[in-house]
Every structure is written in structure tokens, then in C-alpha cells.
Amino acid sequence: MEFVQVIAFGLLLGGVYALLASGVTLIFGVLDVVNVAQGAFLVFSALFTWQIWDMLGFEPLLLIPVNGALMFILGWAIYRGMVIRVAPQGPGMTVLLMFGVALTMEGILNLVFGNKFKSVTPPYFSSSLTIGELVLPWPQLISGVVGMAVLGLMYAYLRLSWAGRALRASAQNKDGAALVGISNVKTSAFAFGIGAATAGVGGVLLAIMYPIYPATQYDWIARLLGIVVLGGFGSIPGAIIGSMILGLTESFANTYLPQWSSLFFYGTILLILLFRPQGLMGTRTREDVA
């Protein structure tokens, strides 16, 4: 039964990772921008959740739409105010820009919240759902299920809505998109907003799972970039598969070899990339098509 428990943990953790990593990969897919500030967005949302919960005793999960919308606006504004000006200088400059944004946000968060762990502990924080011998802590269960549900909604939106089609079209062929009347600027701003919104939602989930302080952004962005590289930059299905693999790896390592957990996480990425350098879902279509 321990084995099943470990798998369940791994998949729930993978669900949260998948939501967070899909934001990074979406932004890269549309804009060719590696958003290294996604970890800072995440921590910002988590600390905001803590602040509201601490002040008002609010059920933190109710902040999901609020934080999602807030981070969408922030992401949209960062794109329109900064990224759009730096993007013509090339991907290297946008990485530096987003690194600067991350450091600035960390500095502000340090000033406001201090450099101490903050924990959101709603009533279900230390209770579990028991099914036979299977014990699933509510925070992990809720986070995993909500993460996957939000990701599913986002994926459906990207597949079925006009805005989603425009976004995917722009990601695949900017010139082709312009030819059919899609504005690459609007699409890019929308993609940046959606990517940041995933961090907004993810921050709430993170807040009920783990203690947070500003510098944890480094740990998170390292994990997210690892997942995105493993899945194939720009591929949302790749990010989901990569997240599940790494969620399971981490769950097994935490259970059986906890001191080696990080090594297993990054070692798995390294091992897979040795055999598939383009990532798990890095596609190679006919190069003359687009």
C-alpha cells in the first residue's frame, strides 16, 4: 500500500508542477521569452495569500480567482511596459530583464514580509482523507486536483476558443498569424498574462502546502525550468508529462531516499535529456513548413 500511496503523492505533486510549468512553457512558446521571474510571481501570490489569510482569516482557496486575475494583470503590464521594449534585442536580453524583475520582486517581498517562513494553515491543513489504507493529506489532495482542473480548463480554452487558437497560431508562425489578421502584440500580452495567472493560482496552492519566504523563488524557478526543459520548451503536453515524471520521482525519493531527493529530481532530467535533447515532446516537423 505504501507504493500506491507514493504514486498518489507523486501524481498530486505532478499536478501542481504541471500547472506552474505550463505557464513558463506557454510564455516561451508564444514569445520566445524564458520567464525566469515565474518563481517570483509564484512566491508573490503565495505571500499575498498568507497576508489575506492572516488578516481576515479568509479561506485561502477562495483567493484562486483573485490571485489569478491579479497576476494576469501584472503579467500583461510587465509585457506591455517592459518585455515589448526589450524583446527586439533578443532572448538573452529578455532573460536578463526577467531576472531583474525577479530580483526586484524578491527585494520588495523581503521588505514587506521579511525573510521568514510564512505558513497558511487552514483547518484542513493537518487532516487527511483516508480511503482504506491510503492516507491523502487534504492540502496535497486539494492542490493536486485543483492544479490539474485549472490546467485542464486552460488547455481546453487554448484548444477551443478563438483567443487560444490565435495564441497557438502566433506561437507556431508569427508571419502566418499576421497574414490572417492576428495581432502578435495582443497575443503576446495575453500569453504573458495567462502564464503569470498560472503562477497566481499556483501561489495559492503552494501556500497551503508549504511554508514560503521570498528566497524560495530560486528553488521554484529551478524546478520549473527543469520541467520545461524536460518536456520540451514550448510544449504544454510536454510540461504535463515532465511534471508527472518528476512528481513521481520526487515522491519516491522523498519516501525511500529523502536525503537524495534533489539529486533524483535533477538527475532524472539530465538522464532523459542525454537521450532526447529536444525534450520529451520537443516536436520536429518538416522544417520547410513554417
Add this chain to the structure above:
Amino acid sequence: MRDLALTMSGVEAGYGGGLVLQGLNLELERGTVTCIVGPNGAGKSTVFRVISGLLKPRKGSVLFGGKEIGGLSPGEILRSGIAQVPQNRALFPEMTIHENVLLGGYAIRRDRTLLKERLAMVAEMVPMVVERAREHAGNLSGGQRRMVEIARALMLDPALVLMDEPSLGLDPKSVAKVAELVRTMATGGRTVLLIEQNVRLGMNLATQGVVMEQGQVRLTGDAAGIADNPEIATMYLGKARNPTT
């Protein structure tokens, strides 16, 4: 009285400090297929860029259906009824053929009835977009890809279609299919403007021919006359008449 779809008068346009089009005058009659030929650097592609709004003319006027479009944005020009089929690299490779064609109707996406009508119209003109709707565009051959690109351009039911080297890289069978589609478009009342390096093929497709040199129109006339003019072939096309190249 001539029924003109497009009139370019005294158009000057270029890049940076240089002028590519130097007082270009061009008239396209409605329902005709016109092919522009000329040596490299003559300004053929720049004509397309000006008409489609990618390059603003510095002087002169561009009238489409009697209205000035010179300087409008590419989106406005697209919505006014001018669609472009570029030389290559225009499709969305990870999307299906259906999605690619559907996105051609992005500008009319809020009118579902019209969108349905256009999909039906395009399916009638280019049946492969229905027959192979679920296939990914990234797996298509050059000829199939060109058909999807044309189908996508037709989604806005454009009055003027700009086609940049429609035969480029295609096998003879595919070229024949594209040619048939071009003729169908013209029969349906659309005006088609082509750029073709393959002079004989271009003139075979076209009803009218235009020879450009140094940013100006040097000669216009019916396509057959231009194709058979040995002086034109040697002067502007750099070679003697050749039936296949």
C-alpha cells in the same frame, strides 16, 4: 469604361533611405489574373508589401475599389478585401488543416453564420480541406500546403488575392492544381495578382502581364503577348525563351 479593382498611381516606396518603387503606376481590372515579372530587384515583392500594408508608400496613391488604402494597417487592408498567399512558411504546422483554414476567418470570427458559409464555399473550391481536415499541416507536401494556404486566404472572400510565386517548389501536378484554382478564383469575379519567376507559367496562368524594371512598370499587355515577346525575354528576364523555366 474599365472596371478597376486596384489603381496604383505614382507610388514611391522603399526601405531605409533607398527607394525601390519609383513612381509606379499599375491598374488591375476586376476579375483578371495579372502576373508581374521582372529581374531580381525590380520591386515586385515591394509592390505586394505596399498593397498589403506592410510598407507605407512615401508618395502616390493606392486605390482599392475606389478607396485610398495606402498607409492603412495590414489588418485594415485584410478586412477591406485583400488577402495574400505568401511564397512559403505561412501555415501553422502543429494545427490541423481544418484549424488552419478556420483561422483564415479570424477577422469574421464573431459572425458564426458567415464563418460557416465561408467554410462551405472554401470546401467546394478546395475539397482537400474537408477530405484531409484532421491531418496536421506540418505533414503536408509543398503542393498540398499551397492549396491550404490559398483556401485559408479565401476565407475572407477577398476581392483581390496576392500570390507570391505560387508555383515555387511544386511538382507539375501540383502546379496544375494551383493553376486551376487561380482560374476558378478569377472566374468567380476575384482579381488575382501574381508574382512568378517562372515567366511562361505565370503568363499561362494570367490574362494580363506586367514587366517591371527598377521600380517602375516598363510594359503591360495581354499575357500571351508578353510571354511570346523575344525582346522582353532577353531584355528583362535575362534569357531566351524557354518553355519550362
